Amino acid sequence: MEDEHDSQVVTNRQIILKHYVKGFPKESDMILTTAAVELKVPAGAGEAILLKNLYLSCDPYMRHRMGILHDSYTTSFTPGQPIIGLGVGRVVDSSHPGFEKGELVWGMTQWEDYTLIQSDVESLFKITNKAVPLSYYTGILGMPGATAYFGFHEVCSPKEGETVFVSAAAGAVGQLVGQFAKSVGCYVIGSAGSEEKVDLLKNKLGFDDAFNYKKEPDLNIALKRYFPKGIDIYFENVGGNMLEAVLLNMRCYGRIAACGMISQYNLEEPEGVRHLFEIVAKRIRMEGFVVFDYYPKYNKFSDTIISLLDQGKISYVEDIVEGLENAPSALIKLFHGANFGKQVVVVARE
Ligand code: NAP
Secondary structure, three states: OOOOOOOOEEEEEEEEEEOOOOOOHHHHHHEEEEEEEEOOOOOOOOEEEEEEEEEEEEEOOOHHHOOOOOOOOOOOOOOEEOOOEEEEEEEEEEEEOOOOOOOOOEEEEOEOEEEEOOOOHOOOEEOOOOOOOOOHHOOOOOOHHHHHHHHHHHHOOOOOOOOEEEEEOOOHHHHHHHHHHHHHOOOOEEEEEOHHHHHHHHHOOOOOOEHHHHHOOOOHHHHHHHHOOOOOEEEEOOOOOOHHHHHHEEEEEEEEEEEOOHHOOOOOOOOOOOHHHHHHOOOEEEOOOOHHHHHHHHHHHHHHHHHHHHHHOOOOEEEEEOHHHHHHHHHHHHHHOOOOOOOEEEOOOO
């Protein structure tokens, strides 16, 4: 722990949650402040590490944490404290026996330049492969990639020749689900909210077809057009009227992986869902999942993805925003469909 930084104190910029959020989040719900930080783990901090944050991940679930939560799979952020989120960082100092200065990690950190991590240090994943861009550990090699991989392969039980529909298909998770589905010989259609995203799905990411759901007056009719024989697998990212339309178009013994329902996250009252009897009549299995249940299998997943990347067998699209100060506006983009691929914020590059 002894080094030249021992007594160095620097400015720590932080993005603070101002108050609990209602409705769509706004930039003004978060503020940029500064504090001083000493570049070493304080005496008495126990087994801790000080992380220099490099890349931050903007993820839809963060909206839940900006509000008041009861009995949820996660907890609320604390107003007045930095936003908590996934990111990639470099260990600046460590009093933890498992981590050394200079190591790169990804996992839960805070929206600031430097974060002292005292609890759950062991839950950070070490980054040992230096050949892939570090930002990929916020996406394809991080939480969203694992969501797509395990959600598709383990929850959807896919079989060659089946039809697959993915909503929010041009996002961090969706773009990968479509490619995993193609890799096992499925027929895949994606929906997204702009012509540019539809073009990306069809011409870069290898989806068989795609449509702009915002241009479809009737989603049921649209799905009948794209799936004349019905949908075997629906990878659910949005909920709301898309889920209702999908239920009307599922095939018998179909599977729905309930990954997320972003259309509901900013509503003060969630919408109801019609056509649930389709689940009975068609013997549909609809199963929710949360990615962290699959983290024990992370190493096998990351080896698989790194091999696919090495062989050029998978494409990946990121939307990179520069600067911690731009993190609030980057997060808000997710809820307006303004991100093009995985939304990442660069705090520092090394
Ligand atoms: P993302 O797709 O990169 O970004 C969110 C996208 O959702 C937006 O770009 C937008 O795309 C779409 N969207 C926003 N508001 C919408 C609305 N009202 N109706 C329909 N679409 C809307 O995000 P992601 O990280 O890949 O996450 C996708 C989903 O997976 C989310 O529901 C998220 O909560 C969920 N998720 C779940 C887990 C898990 O463990 N279960 C883990 C990670 C993510 P368009 O242009 O297409 O509208």
